Amino acid sequence: MDELDRQLINRLQRGLPLVRHPWQAVAAELHSTPDELLDRLHLLLEDGVLTRFGPMFDIERLGGAFTLAALAVPESRFEQVAAQLNELPQVAHNYRREHPWNMWFVLACATCADLDRTLAHIHTITGLEVLNLPKEQTYHVGLYFPV
């Protein structure tokens, strides 16, 4: 990764400008050419430094029901419960965190009724209390990892 790669990664995390010729605009900012930038973007994606380039939808605005939930799983059952949860298509992310509530997962469902059913289902199959923490207000969402 050289300086232009770094500048490109930083610039593209903030978003492609919605102008008629976006790559010319970015190339002018970075003193490069559209061809050069597109070649480098291709390599960064191929290499896995970037995982995606494209529109980032706020999927929650396009329908569906979501929540963040947690379980306090006894260590002896941790792997088994992780496998039970990961099998469910509604579980989008699942992380182990160092806390008595040690399993944190995001549920993505088609409707609120589906979400309630999924929470109840998780309670039934694990026998554990589910801490359900749906977001009430968003103050900020924006990943930016400067390099």
Place this chain on the structure above:
Amino acid sequence: MSVCTSRFDETLAQRLIQLTESGLPLVEDPWTWLAEQLGISVESTLDLLKRLQAEGAIRRIAAVPNHYRLGYRHNGMTVWDVCDEQMPRLGELIGAQPFVSHCYRRPRRADWPYNLFAMVHGRSREEIDSYREHLRFLLGTASRADEMLVSSRILKKTGLRLASPRSSRSWLASEGR
């Protein structure tokens, strides 16, 4: 869907999600490609993107880094018990810190006293500890208690799927959450 989005935009947005499932083509004029796929003019395509971005349905058209590859291997979910009256102002303040990637208000529960969540990312444990200290300083006495839940293992990570069963996979800014 947000109230200000028309049914027409909603249909086009669904098509857009399907078309860009694996990303935007790496071509010099991506809007012309999109316009041809959507069957509308280039100007209408650009207007649609601007409307969706203004409404927040599209956050931005951007690169998503593998933050582990960029050295950001540590993340902490900081949680705070913040005085309700001061929450609107303090939520905005905490969310505006450059090292906070996500900031939400969530409900307190009988066995969970925290109502403000702020995710921080860093290249070392010391770095995220220092971010937590900074948030603690900003919140002052308005926060009665706090914890930082450090993630030690990713158990599952897929992009959030669009709710409608026929539609294709899409992505929320999917990160260390």
